[in-house]
Amino acid sequence: MKKLLIDMDGVISDIYTQFIKYEQEDLGITQTAASLNGKLENEAFRNHDNYVTSKGFFFNAPPILESINVVRQLNDKYDLFIVSAAIQYPNSLQEKLDWLAKHFPFINWKQIVFCGSKSVVCGDIMIDDHFKNLDSFNGQTILFNQPHNFGKDAKLHTRAETWAEIAKILL
């Protein structure tokens, strides 16, 4: 079985919805695609660090459309791991475990990796929304569409706009 590594934030967890909601409540600003596109999250949301360290930010994020259904099918076909660069925000660790247990109960603890840098994980296929993680990965790479990577050249990575597209590629 091929090893498939799937990122959390921005790939199965819709943290943009959380950022937008938190900023509306915090600053009364409602950002649009035009204001978000091409900017990293901490550039787009000025109080980014406050939000990601708030209790509930990660736990209450909605899953990304169709991700549960497709990941469930991929889990039968691949040696699948959820790999999240979560160590930077220690409060997120328990919330991310709880979030996975709630939305992806078919993922067991042996399939979860929380790291700082993804340079130490290896496998055959990586799905991620950040170039910094995909560029150094020695395998097939799928760039998941998010505002911060919008309009950028996908380089050697395959860009996927939706989980339906990933299903077409990997199932």
Place this chain on the structure above:
Amino acid sequence: MKKLLIDMDGVISDIYTQFIKYEQEDLGITQTAASLNGKLENEAFRNHDNYVTSKGFFFNAPPILESINVVRQLNDKYDLFIVSAAIQYPNSLQEKLDWLAKHFPFINWKQIVFCGSKSVVCGDIMIDDHFKNLDSFNGQTILFNQPHNFGKDAKLHTRAETWAEIAKILL
């Protein structure tokens, strides 16, 4: 720089001292090398699962002799990661971060990996006390002496009894 992966429990964190202490307090039993050798931790300590899920078990473990001094020097020479199969015990995650911050403050968050299975981490050298982690690792492997691996054939791994021996091999 070569990537060096170092395990926590039984390699830098002296959890045997914790197990023995907890069992003394819990059951009034004081185990010796003879009663521990060759048995996995959950075979040697009958209330193992209660201990590892107790608040403070991981945070209060003493560092293994000389580990801090040698890891500090290795940190200058290698691309070093602390890799712990910690996801099985979610309560251990924050304690392990706090323990590292206390005893190994020179290790930054980018160097920490908490996983379920170590089959998804890769690098050039792995130091671990468990065969299950070393056997599938595609690189140089050092088996750190612990009662559970005592007397077993080290196979293709280099056995190290102390951190001074690791220093001789890697520094």
